[in-house]
Amino acid sequence: MQKVLPPPRAREHTxxxxxxxxxxxxxxxxxxxxxxxCI
Incomplete structure (x- = not known):
């Protein structure tokens, strides 16, 4: 199975x-x- 990386923009957001x-x-x-x- 291939790992599908999210688009760069989405990765940056996360x-x-x-x-x-x-x-x-x-x-x-x-x-x-x-x-x-303080207490």
């Missing part, structure tokens, strides 16, 4: 989305740590 997700999760984690440290 990469951007993944980056956004990772950054948002990271910021959430850092925010939580800051709150814990």
């Amino acid at each position: 990469d951007e989305k993944r980056r956004e997700d990772s950054t948002s999760v990271g910021s959430m984690i850092t925010r939580g740590l800051e709150k814990e440290l």
